[in-house]
Amino acid sequence: MTTTAHNPAVESHGHEHGHAEHHGPRGILNWLTSTDHKVIGLSYTITSVLMLVIGGALAEVIRGQLANPNGHLVTMAQYNELFTMHGSIMIYLFAGPFAFGALANIIVPIQIGAPDMAFPRLNALSYWLYLSGAITMLLGFFVTGGAANFGWVGYAPLSDAVYAPGAGADLWIGGLLLTGFSAIFTGVNICATVFYLRAPGLTLFRMPIFTWNLLVVSILILLAFPILTAGLVMLYADRHLGTHIYSVAGGGVPVLWQHIFWFWGHPEVYILALPFFGMVTEIIPVFSRKPVFGYKGMVFATLTIAALSLGVWAHHMFTTGVVLLPFFSIMSLLIAVPTGIKLFNWIGSMWRGQIWFSTAMLFAIGFVVTFLIGGLTGIYLASPPLDFFTHDTYFVVAHFHSVVMALVLGGMAGLYYWGPKITGYMLNERIGKVQFWLAFIGTQVFTIPQYIVGLNGMPRRMAVYPNDPEWQTLNTWSSVGAIMIGISTLLFVVNIVASWKKHPAGDNPWDGHTLEWFTTSPPPHHNFFRLPQIRSERPTWDHNHPEAKALAHGKEDH
Amino acid sequence: MRIESKILLWLGIFFGLMCAVYWTWSLENAGGVMMFFAMGLCFLPGLYYFWWSRRMGYRPEDDPNATQETGAGYIDAFPGSSIFPFTLGSGAFFVVLSMVFGSWLLIPGLGLVIWAALGGIAEGRRGGDK
Ligand code: HEM
Numbered sequence: 001m002t003t004t005a006h007n008p009a010v011e012s013h014g015h016e017h018g019h020a021e022h023h024g025p026r027g028i029l030n031w032l033t034s035t036d037h038k039v040i041g042l043s044y045t046i047t048s049v050l051m052l053v054i055g056g057a058l059a060e061v062i063r064g065q066l067a068n069p070n071g072h073l074v075t076m077a078q079y080n081e082l083f084t085m086h087g088s089i090m091i092y093l094f095a096g097p098f099a100f101g102a103l104a105n106i107i108v109p110i111q112i113g114a115p116d117m118a119f120p121r122l123n124a125l126s127y128w129l130y131l132s133g134a135i136t137m138l139l140g141f142f143v144t145g146g147a148a149n150f151g152w153v154g155y156a157p158l159s160d161a162v163y164a165p166g167a168g169a170d171l172w173i174g175g176l177l178l179t180g181f182s183a184i185f186t187g188v189n190i191c192a193t194v195f196y197l198r199a200p201g202l203t204l205f206r207m208p209i210f211t212w213n214l215l216v217v218s219i220l221i222l223l224a225f226p227i228l229t230a231g232l233v234m235l236y237a238d239r240h241l242g243t244h245i246y247s248v249a250g251g252g253v254p255v256l257w258q259h260i261f262w263f264w265g266h267p268e269v270y271i272l273a274l275p276f277f278g279m280v281t282e283i284i285p286v287f288s289r290k291p292v293f294g295y296k297g298m299v300f301a302t303l304t305i306a307a308l309s310l311g312v313w314a315h316h317m318f319t320t321g322v323v324l325l326p327f328f329s330i331m332s333l334l335i336a337v338p339t340g341i342k343l344f345n346w347i348g349s350m351w352r353g354q355i356w357f358s359t360a361m362l363f364a365i366g367f368v369v370t371f372l373i374g375g376l377t378g379i380y381l382a383s384p385p386l387d388f389f390t391h392d393t394y395f396v397v398a399h400f401h402s403v404v405m406a407l408v409l410g411g412m413a414g415l416y417y418w419g420p421k422i423t424g425y426m427l428n429e430r431i432g433k434v435q436f437w438l439a440f441i442g443t444q445v446f447t448i449p450q451y452i453v454g455l456n457g458m459p460r461r462m463a464v465y466p467n468d469p470e471w472q473t474l475n476t477w478s479s480v481g482a483i484m485i486g487i488s489t490l491l492f493v494v495n496i497v498a499s500w501k502k503h504p505a506g507d508n509p510w511d512g513h514t515l516e517w518f519t520t521s522p523p524p525h526h527n528f529f530r531l532p533q534i535r536s537e538r539p540t541w542d543h544n545h546p547e548a549k550a551l552a553h554g555k556e557d558h
Numbered sequence: 559m560r561i562e563s564k565i566l567l568w569l570g571i572f573f574g575l576m577c578a579v580y581w582t583w584s585l586e587n588a589g590g591v592m593m594f595f596a597m598g599l600c601f602l603p604g605l606y607y608f609w610w611s612r613r614m615g616y617r618p619e620d621d622p623n624a625t626q627e628t629g630a631g632y633i634d635a636f637p638g639s640s641i642f643p644f645t646l647g648s649g650a651f652f653v654v655l656s657m658v659f660g661s662w663l664l665i666p667g668l669g670l671v672i673w674a675a676l677g678g679i680a681e682g683r684r685g686g687d688k
Pocket residue numbers: 056059060062063083084086087088090091094095150151152153397401404405408446460461462463482485486
């Protein structure tokens with residue numbers, strides 16, 4: 001007698017009439033009115049990658065100016081606008097929205113078997129607020145007085161009405177108000193989606209790590225972003241309504257801005273980083289053909305990082321002389337522990353796997369290496385005596401560029417991994433690999449000279465520097481690295497054009513583990529025609545490999 | 559729902575402890591206040607979810623052995639497409655621009671916001687388009 005194999009693929013949600021083609025408006029009207037998370041996510045992806053290109057172009061001008069000690073590419077005043085807008089565009093308009101608006105929007109609902117986000121119209125509103133915030137901030141370049149020029153951190157008193165009288169500063173504030181609300185709404189939406197729209201059997205401890213990280217990021221967004229928004233409202237009031245919250249003249253406290261800004265700003269670092277951690281945690285196991293190593297450890301590490309990240313803000317303020325050094329130093333060093341757990345788990349996931357060095361995997365490994373460099377130099381900066389020595393030098397610039405360039409590499413990994421799912425077509429692997437090596441080597445060529453020149457004392461935010469042959473050589477190398485990174489980003493655009501509608505991807509090109517690989521590429525309206533039975537954190541793998549099911553865990557999850 | 563609420567409650571407890579240590583040690587108020595409210599922001603939804611988790615018990619998504627059929631139900635309760643998020647977003651855009659370029663921009667701004675609010679509510683009442 002044979003046992004009938006049970007058919008794990010059953011109709012989802014009792015939802016029969018196929019929604020393959022959805023009868024909504026088409027073309028531009030579809031873009032304006034769509035509430036489908038995939039359309040919104042794609043808009044986010046395109047807009048934020050465009051911001052990466054704009055911010056990158058400004059960076060190339062900065063590096064052009066710094067390629068020799070007395071550059072004449074831009075004036076000093078323009079240079080201030082350049083680094084401010086470069087940093088602002090990259091952090092507020094690229095990294096954040098790309099992290100929690102772009103791939104997250106597309107992938108999170110699919111990974112948990114949901115038909116859409118919990119609040120589709122709110123989701124669309126998030127995008128429109130983001131887009132209008134981006135336009136608002138960029139408008140600064142076109143008003144008299146130019147764009148904001150007080151650094152992306154907007155410290156008081158540089159950002160007050162006396163030192164920054166122009167409309168550019170107000171546009172910077174206004175743009176951040178809009179993108180801030182956009183982020184908050186996205187946070188609400190992702191939390192509600194993950195809490196309420198998971199497929200049957202998809203317990204919390206069977207969620208893919210990417211979704212886990214986005215849940216935690218959303219909680220962090222809800223804790224941090226309202227504080228930035230409040231701080232900006234007070235800044236606006238100081239500038240225009242005659243209050244003196246941040247100005248000594250009227251009895252205010254300038255350093256209060258720094259407390260508020262960094263109470264948002266450090267959690268923001270993890271709001272940016274955790275989604276990319278999640279991406280590589282999805283990618284590394286798939287291309288090592290193994291389950292993720294230490295699933296629960298990963299979740300625990302993510303939660304610990306989030307919890308600690310609210311107690312470290314003043315490590316950006318060590319040199320103000322008014323913060324509790326031991327507290328912030330200890331808390332910052334503690335974050336290294338869960339981050340270390342993650343690193344070991346990534347290595348553990350690759351250990352003895354059959355590694356497939358696809359472009360996505362290369363980028364993921366590039367992320368791990370580059371993030372390790374940024375993380376290790378961060379440990380130095382968490383120690384006040386060392387920070388006193390390196391604060392506001394190129395050592396800091398190099399540290400955070402190791403981190404953010406790691407995020408760019410991780411984001412590229414995500415685009416190569418999920419791109420075929422989103423568009424239905426593969427990206428060219430050969431161009432992708434050239435892109436990877438250029439970006440990876442370029443990043444190191446760009447940052448390593450900056451670490452050295454920073455230790456030699458070169459301050460950041462300077463348009464000219466002393467005519468020292470060693471400094472000049474190091475800066476020239478750094479500019480060479482920047483050009484390599486720039487070319488690699490252009491190669492990505494070339495790749496999209498070159499592989500446009502060439503090689504259909506099929507549902508599951510990578511033999512993936514999670515639910516997004518169970519549906520079609522691109523997924524239909526409402527994402528699924530059917531869902532497999534979910535018995536582990538790898539439902540698609542279990543379905544395709546009944547001989548090698550993932551070990552059940554999460555039973556205790558009640 | 560139980561675990562969801564526990565995550566938030568544990569975060570809240572952690573922030574509370576951190577707040578107590580920080581505030582008594584540093585005597586710096588800004589950070590103390592912000593941490594205190596961070597704790598509150600975790601307890602508020604955390605306690606609410608905890609209360610709900612006791613009322614509604616285990617849902618199919620909390621049950622490790624659930625079959626897909628248990629999730630059957632009505633989807634598409636929301637409009638499949640809507641212009642009002644765009645309207646509301648552009649309204650907010652003009653309101654923010656009015657902070658920079660003059661308060662006359664409040665006229666289109668608030669106009670769009672009110673239109674979006676009324677239209678969006680009416681559309682929500684109608685439910686999903688089929
Ligand atoms: C092509 C890649 C990039 C290059 C060549 C580049 C170059 C630079 C340089 C030279 C500075 C220092 C300016 C100065 O202090 O005078 C800078 C600052 C900065 N960069 Fe980048 N960058 C790149 C990518 C990124 C990315 C991806 C991010 C974030 C996601 C980022 C965020 C920032 C921030 C926040 C600052 C500080 C701005 C300030 O001082 O207010 N950069 N960048």
